[in-house]
Amino acid sequence: MTVTSSTMPTKERILGAAEELFARHGFEGASLRQLTAAAGVNLAAVNYHFGSKDRLIEEVFRRRLDQLNGRRLAALQKIAGDPDTTIEDVLGAFIVPALELSHDGNGSLFMRVLARAFAEHDDTLRKFLSENYGHVMRQFTAEFGRLLPRLSKEELYWRVDLVTGALTHAMSGFGMIQRKSDVPEHRHREQTAEHLIRFAAAGLKSP
Amino acid sequence: MTVTSSTMPTKERILGAAEELFARHGFEGASLRQLTAAAGVNLAAVNYHFGSKDRLIEEVFRRRLDQLNGRRLAALQKIAGDPDTTIEDVLGAFIVPALELSHDGNGSLFMRVLARAFAEHDDTLRKFLSENYGHVMRQFTAEFGRLLPRLSKEELYWRVDLVTGALTHAMSGFGMIQRKSDVPEHRHREQTAEHLIRFAAAGLKSP
DNA sequence: GGCGAAATCAAACGATCGTTTGAGGATACG
DNA sequence: CGTATCCTCAAACGATCGTTTGATTTCGCC
DSSP states (O other): OOOOOTTSOHHHHHHHHHHHHHHHHOTTTSOHHHHHHHHTSOTTHHHHHHSSHHHHHHHHHHHHHHHHHHHHHHHHHHHTTOTTOOHHHHHHHHHHHHHHTTTSTTHHHHHHHHHHHHHOOOHHHHHHHHHHHHHHHHHHHHHHHHHOTTSOHHHHHHHHHHHHHHHHHHHTTOSOOOOOTTSOHHHHHHHHHHHHHHHHHHHHHOO | OOOOOTTSOHHHHHHHHHHHHHHHHOTTTSOHHHHHHHHTSOTTHHHHHHSSHHHHHHHHHHHHHHHHHHHHHHHHHHHTTOTTOOHHHHHHHHHHHHHHHTTSTTHHHHHHHHHHHHHOOOHHHHHHHHHHHHHHHHHHHHHHHHHOTTSOHHHHHHHHHHHHHHHHHHHTTOSOOOOOTTSOHHHHHHHHHHHHHHHHHHHHHOO
16 A cells, blocks of 8 residues: 555655555554554654654645645646636636646545644644645635625635635545546546536535 | 533533543544543543543534434424425525534534544544434435436535535634624624525535 | 442553664765 | 765653552432
């Protein structure tokens, strides 16, 4: 199951095992001893390479979020402000990069880690996420606002928040997003994106 | 902040403090020593009254979910099968009882506990929830299916799942559902219910 | 008032937690 | 070859975890 091969450098082996165990057992539930055992490295390696468990948690987020939000913003830049752009386009820019995560390594597990971060009301973690990646949500919200001009600011925040909840829930794999064996991976991803976009667009545009 | 007064019996004081600390720090993050200290009872009282920490967690769920899902099902029975019933009515039967929870005690914190349970992929806890309360979601899904007959079973499950995600996210208070000081509590609850119902209905009915 | 069950208490149990230490091995460079 | 730097390792640190024990107090009831 683990994607941490013995040929990888120690740091990445730790990050891979951490992502998997944090997704499976939570940040407090996964111990450094389980984690280093799964990664096949010495217990002290975590504190040597990352300084502490908390910094390791941050690094798990940074590695994926830099890539994920980079792609999201790149996709948004291409369409933002364009008069032909639809709500569905903006939702696609937000959703598709997240679904693509499930491609490389155990990136799909990361969405579960992200869902846990939402559930944790830990201030340190929330502050870290808000400071480093809050601007992404702000840019997407601004573009939604441009496309839904008759919504009050309050209404807009409400709906974006509900969309976030639905997508986080769905993409972290609680739902029944199970690919059937006769459907190729990329086609399944397209269908998933269509489902999510159609649902979210209807909610955003609701009268 | 705690609703555990010194006049309450020990068992309920523990349950109240547990609900608050589980919401704030998670099931693994909240220790029995913090918990019993907050409740003002002896450390051994948890194991005496509940047997173990895991059984205490289950009892926290049981206490609220019996009440919450009882009201949900009662509201659903009144309208299920009726030809005049709308999607909005069914959503109201699901949502309003949850919003009413925030009235008694620290019931609002329980929605955060519930959100954590979704994030935990712990098998024991999921099995407990599924066995004891799975029939509620099944009945609501059946009624949605009756009102959306042209949806395939797969489509229906998809949308109900997305609605669940949005509502769990919103009701556990991640969002900006902050009552303004000039709005009375009951009016704020009505407005919140309207927001949630309108959004979810649009998503369910999307073409 | 006295007896037995129920409840509370301080204290300790072994296990596990994140972190630190200091010695030893690997590696690159003069 | 020697040495300086990066890395790994087994072992131990003190703290905290859930749970158990056995004595003590509280309470209902004859």
